[in-house]
Amino acid sequence: MTSRLLLLLSLAALASCSAANNESSSNRKNQGPVAHNTVVECILYDGMTKQSAQLSTIDSGAEVQVMDTVDSYFVKARVSKDGKVLNGYMYRTCFPQR
Known part of the structure; x- marks a missing residue:
């Protein structure tokens, strides 16, 4: 049971890191001249x-x-x-x- 909880928390952490990277790269693309x-x-x-x-x-x-x-x-x-x-x-x- 503990290993499943640890696995779910690890996946959630990876997903949040991935989402943060996508937001920061998209902000740079929207900058004007x-x-x-x-x-x-x-x-x-x-x-x-x-x-x-x-x-x-x-x-x-x-x-x-x-x-x-x-x-x-x-x-x-x-x-x-x-x-x-x-x-x-x-x-x-x-x-x-x-």
Whole structure:
């Protein structure tokens, strides 16, 4: 009887840990764009390769709205330049390490 009770308590503890992890990861996905300033002059591309078309050159110190961290090399970004809003991809190395 004691072993069954111990088993049920263990399963309940594991289930609560799993639910807590799912809640914290879903909260991060719902965040909006986060403002970052570039540390070097960078290029905003329309795709995630260097062969992609260049949408704009972003000056050092410019504010960029980072919308998503796409992969280990690129972030999805939104930039306002010359009265236009441009969406594209930038290298992560454009921003300071956090």
